[in-house]
Amino acid sequence: MPDFRIRSARGSDDIAAVRDLLNARAVPDGIVLIARGINGAPLGCLVLHRQDAEAAQLAAFALAPEGRGLGIASGLIAAAADRARQLGCHALLSAAAPSPFCTRLGFRATEDGTARLSLRPDLCSRSAHAAKYR
Numbered sequence: 001m002p003d004f005r006i007r008s009a010r011g012s013d014d015i016a017a018v019r020d021l022l023n024a025r026a027v028p029d030g031i032v033l034i035a036r037g038i039n040g041a042p043l044g045c046l047v048l049h050r051q052d053a054e055a056a057q058l059a060a061f062a063l064a065p066e067g068r069g070l071g072i073a074s075g076l077i078a079a080a081a082d083r084a085r086q087l088g089c090h091a092l093l094s095a096a097a098p099s100p101f102c103t104r105l106g107f108r109a110t111e112d113g114t115a116r117l118s119l120r121p122d123l124c125s126r127s128a129h130a131a132k133y134r
Helices: 011-026 072-086 100-105 128-132
Strands: 030-036 042-050 055-063 091-094 115-118
Touching: 030 072, 042 072, 055 072, 072 091, 072 100, 100 115
Parallel strands: 055 091
Antiparallel strands: 030 042, 042 055, 091 115
16 A cells, blocks of 8 residues: 555645645756746746756646736747757757647657657747847
8 A cells, every 4th residue: 555645736825835846846857947927926837857968858848827828838939949959959848748839839649659859950040039038
């Protein structure tokens, strides 16, 4: 019998625990990007990890309901792609299968069912959203 229980997160204690786990996972080898509104409210975040010499992986992604439809998700992914390029990576990976949204951003399905975005300069264009949310 396992010594743990899995349930939906609820309440401020769970939210603080999730934040602590993400911070522990993101440091020292990861990058946490956050999008905040003009009023300072958090609208979305993304955790990026370098998987190997060639690729970085989107480890976590969250978007507040009030952040939907504002270009924040594509801005966060564009900023993550920029950071991955700065690290010398040639690809941005996602453990999830490519959704229609990710496909529009240039992600393609891989043989193992995950998603891959090529970061080669000749295959990608910079998003105006990336500078807005840095």
